[in-house]
Amino acid sequence: MITRIGLYSPQSVNFDNRVATGNFSARSTGMSHGAEAGKIPLSALQAYALPFMGSQKAFTQEFRLPGGASFDGIFEQMTPQMRSVIEDFNERSSKDEQFLKWVELPANQLKKDAEGKSHVDEIYAQAFEMKNRKSGESPRPLVVAGIGGSKHTAEFLLNLNGAGNKGKVYFYSDIDPVSYNNFLEETGKDILDLNFLIVSKSGTTFETKDAYKRLEKGVVEAYKKEGLSLKEARQKAQEHFAFATDKTAKAGNLREAVGDENGEGNKYIKELYVHDDVGGRYSMFDDPGIFAAAYAGVPKEDMEKILKSAAAVSKKMTNADKIGENTAAKAAMFNVYSRSQDYNITMQQLFGHLFEGGGENWFKQLYLESEKDFNFMVGKSPDSMHYATEGHFNPNNREVYNTIMTIQSPKISRNYEKYTSAIADTYNETTPLMIETLDTKGNKIKPEAIGRYIQSKHFETVYMGMLRREMEGGETIPKDEALPEVLQPSVEVYKKKFKPGSPFELTPGGK
Numbered sequence: 001m002i003t004r005i006g007l008y009s010p011q012s013v014n015f016d017n018r019v020a021t022g023n024f025s026a027r028s029t030g031m032s033h034g035a036e037a038g039k040i041p042l043s044a045l046q047a048y049a050l051p052f053m054g055s056q057k058a059f060t061q062e063f064r065l066p067g068g069a070s071f072d073g074i075f076e077q078m079t080p081q082m083r084s085v086i087e088d089f090n091e092r093s094s095k096d097e098q099f100l101k102w103v104e105l106p107a108n109q110l111k112k113d114a115e116g117k118s119h120v121d122e123i124y125a126q127a128f129e130m131k132n133r134k135s136g137e138s139p140r141p142l143v144v145a146g147i148g149g150s151k152h153t154a155e156f157l158l159n160l161n162g163a164g165n166k167g168k169v170y171f172y173s174d175i176d177p178v179s180y181n182n183f184l185e186e187t188g189k190d191i192l193d194l195n196f197l198i199v200s201k202s203g204t205t206f207e208t209k210d211a212y213k214r215l216e217k218g219v220v221e222a223y224k225k226e227g228l229s230l231k232e233a234r235q236k237a238q239e240h241f242a243f244a245t246d247k248t249a250k251a252g253n254l255r256e257a258v259g260d261e262n263g264e265g266n267k268y269i270k271e272l273y274v275h276d277d278v279g280g281r282y283s284m285f286d287d288p289g290i291f292a293a294a295y296a297g298v299p300k301e302d303m304e305k306i307l308k309s310a311a312a313v314s315k316k317m318t319n320a321d322k323i324g325e326n327t328a329a330k331a332a333m334f335n336v337y338s339r340s341q342d343y344n345i346t347m348q349q350l351f352g353h354l355f356e357g358g359g360e361n362w363f364k365q366l367y368l369e370s371e372k373d374f375n376f377m378v379g380k381s382p383d384s385m386h387y388a389t390e391g392h393f394n395p396n397n398r399e400v401y402n403t404i405m406t407i408q409s410p411k412i413s414r415n416y417e418k419y420t421s422a423i424a425d426t427y428n429e430t431t432p433l434m435i436e437t438l439d440t441k442g443n444k445i446k447p448e449a450i451g452r453y454i455q456s457k458h459f460e461t462v463y464m465g466m467l468r469r470e471m472e473g474g475e476t477i478p479k480d481e482a483l484p485e486v487l488q489p490s491v492e493v494y495k496k497k498f499k500p501g502s503p504f505e506l507t508p509g510g511k
Contacts, residue, residue, distance in 0.1 A: 057439065058309070058438070058439045058446050058448040058449035058452055059327070059436070059437070059438055059439070059448075059449045059452040059453045059456070060436075060437045061327055061330060061331065061434060061435065061436055061437075062433075062434070062435040062437075063075075063330070063334055063432075063433070063434050063435075064424075064428045064432070064433045064434075064435075065432055065433075066428060066429060066430055066431060066432070068428070071334065071337075071432075074333070074337055075323075075324075075330060075333055078333045078336070078337070078467075078471070079323050081467060081470045081471055082323050082326075082329050082332070082333060082463070082467060082470075083320045083321075083323060084470055085329075085332075085463055085466040085467050085470055086317075086318060086319075086320040086323070086326075086329065086463070087320050088466065089318065089462065089463070089466065090318050090320070091479060092479065092483070093318065096276070096277060097277065097482060098277060098482050098483070098486070099277045099278070099279050099282075099482050099483075099486035099487065100277065100462075100483075100486065101275060101276060101277035101278050102278045102279070102282040102283065102285070102458055103314050103318070103458075104314065105275060105278055105285050105286060106285050106306075106307040106308070106310035106311040106314065106451070106455065107307075107311040107314070108275075109285060109290070109307050110304065110307050110308065110311065119287075120290060120300065120303060120304060120307065121300075122271065123272065123287055123290045123291050123294060124290075124294045124300050124303075126242065126262070126269050126271060126272065126291065127291050127294035127295045128294070129269065130142070130195055130242055130269050130295065131195075131295060133195065133239050133240070135192060135193045139168075140189070140193050140194050140195045140240075141167060141168055141169065141170060141187060141189060141193075141194055141195070142168065142169045142170070142194075142195050142196070142197055142292065142295045142296075143169075143170045143171070143172050143187070143194050143195070143196045143197070143215070144169060144170070144171050144172070144196075144197045144199060144288070144292055145171075145172050145173070145196060145197065145198050145199065145208055145211035145212060145215065146171075146173065146197075146198070146199030146200060146205075146208050146288070147173045147205065147207045147208060148280050148281070148365060149279065149280020149281040149282070149283050149362075149365060150199040150200060150201070150205075150208070150274070150280055150283075150288060151171050151173050151199070151358070151361075152281075152358045152359075152361045152362040152365060153280070153281070153283050153284040153286075153288075153289050153358070153362060154171075154199075154284075154288050154289040154292040154293070154358070155171050155357050155358025155361075155362075156284070156357065156358035156359045156362045157284055157289045157292070157293055157358075157450075157454075158292060158293055158296050158298070158357065158358075159353075159354055159355070159356060159357035159358060159359060160354055160355075160359075160444065160445045160450050161293060161296075161298045161302065161444050161445070161447075161450070162354065162442070162443045162444030162445075163293065163296035163297060163298050163444075164296075164356075164357035164358075165357055166296065168295065168296045168297065169292050169295060169296045170183075170186075170187055171358075172211055173207060173211070174211075175206075175207055175210050175211070177511075180214055184218075190222070191215070191218045191219055191222050192219065192222050192223070192240075194240065195240050195241070195242070196212075196215050196240055196241050196242070197241075197242045197243075197244065197272075197288060197291060197292065197295075198211070198212045198241060198242070198243050198244070198254065199243075199244045199245075199274070199288045200244075200245055200254065200274075201245060201246050201274035201280065202245070202246060202253060203243075203245040203246060203250070203253030203254035203255050203256075204252060204253050204254075206495070206498050206506055206508060209254070209508035209509075210506070210508040210509055210510075212241075212254070212508070212509075213508045213509025214509050215241075216237055216241070216509075217509060219233075219236075219237040219240055220233045220234055220237045221233075223236050223237060235266075235267070238266045238267040238268050239267045241258075241268050241269070242268065242269035242270065242272060242291065243255070243258050243268060243269070243270045243272065244272035244273060244274055244286075244287050244288040244291065245273070245274060246273070246274055246276070247260075247273050247275075247276070255270075258270050272287040272288065272291055273286075273287050274286055274287065274288065275287075279486050279487075279488070280365075281362065281365045281366045281369060281370070282366075282458050282486070284362075284454050284458075285306070285307060285310055285454070285455075290303060302447045303447075305447035305448055305451070306447045306448075306450045306451040307451060308451065309447070309448040309449075309450075309451030309452045309455075310451035310452070310454065310455040311451075312451075312452075313327075313451065313452050313455040313456055313459075314455060314459075317329070317455070317456065317459040327452075327456045327460075328456045328457075328458075328459030328460040328463055329459075329460075329463055331434060331456070331460040331464075332460050332463035332464040332466075332467050333467065334402075334432065334434050335402070335460075335464050336464060336467045336468050336471060337432070338402035338432045339402075339468070340471070341432070342399070342400065343399070343400060343401060343402040343431060343432055344375050344400055345375045345376070345377060345400050345401045345402070346367070346374065346375065346376045346377070346401075346402055346403075346404065347377045347378075347388055347392065347401050347402070347403045347404070348363050348367075348376065348377065348378040348379075348404045348406065349378075349379060349381045349384065349385075349388065349403065349404065349405050349406065349423075350363075350378070350379070350380045350381060350406045351381045351382070351405065351406065351407040351408065351416075351420055352380075352381075352407070352408050353380070354408065354440075354444065354445055355380060355406060356380040359380070360378050360379065360380060363376075363378045364376065364378055366457065366458075366461050367461065369488055369491075370461045370462070370464075370465065370485040370486070371461070371464060371465055371485065372484065372490075381423075382419075385423070392427070392431075393426075393430075398430045398431075399430065401430075401431045402431050402432040402433070402434075403427045403431050403432070403433050403434070404433075404434045404435075404436065405420065405423070405424055405427070405433065405434070405435045405436065406436045406438070407420050407435065407436070407437055407438070408437075408438060408439075408440050408445070409437060409438065409439045409440050410437070412440055436453070438450075438453055461485060462483060462485045462486065464485075465483065465484065465485040466483065466485070
């Protein structure tokens, strides 16, 4: 295990030589975390607030220890292990079955074919085609049916782009008839005035197939009431549906049922994919999210900026020689250090509505499903401040939290700047603190910031688990096996209960 490290000023960091063997240790100055809380010099608080006042890059980070001490010395001492992590990651990232193809996904989405078209161009063309399948003069809203990463990633991407909850795209993920009926009422639309995107990598996910069957049945029944025959109603219903799944047609999956090419055999939109070796929680830049964003009106030039910045991050995060410029590596080091000091609860606070839709669930899935044993809280502030801060500052809990504040550029409002600065100062009295700042453009997060931030978070999550093993001298993952941070074997435990022959066998679209 990583041994407990004392709290240091930048000048007093003094690790012994065990750091080179994976046993992270230090000589304490006698000041434990939480000591002298409430007695931080005014100069330390003023120095802390200064970075909020200047110009901001698209995505920046700050790190603070309680009492205003610097993380620099700790980062420096952890750098050899972090470099080893990145080198190990790089040996894996281009290989199949490692589930790391999200690294190259942004660049691949932008890659031009012989005709000068990218897959982004194709996705936008399909989104516009579906929007033109409308009732009357107005495009039908799009309903995205999917669960987990198939939902949260697209939902969060829309919100960051200022396109969430605007009546153009809705998300559905329930299986009971009460929720289904209430959802349709909430859209305020007749079912024939909706289009649908069905998202499932395997094409067999029960919850998603159930939603598809319910929605398809509802559309068919509505067309029959208009006088169409069953055959005509089924054909007409096809115009309402788009599918994003694995490219490979397999027995029983949706790809086999709907086909591979647009215009071949039916009227489904279907040249949308969930790419191989890209896990759901790492799929923000995969086809479903881009399609939903295009449908919601996110300009293609903004999406291209997002993907270009994400592709640039992939190059930077895999550079083992410039760890000081590696946002993912430094965030992973912050989290591993915090846990080594018994700050075992990570509290992620998202300051602003743009971080809300899908954001809370995406962060939970990204951290908890990847790290497995992580004690993680997430909330959209200021709403979550009432319960999270009360727990944090309870006298019995003050030494167990590390905090991540995700904020918009404070230059948007002097009150917002003062508010987030005051809260940061308060947290920093007792906990390690990381502040992530994303620049804005109008009423949305700047496209370059979205790409840099999301892709950095993907790397951070994997690096965190790898670095913990490196520092603790834990299990070595063979190069021909996928890292546990990208797998989700426990999710299959309940899914197996739905299989044919089980007492819990389910029928998609059934009662």
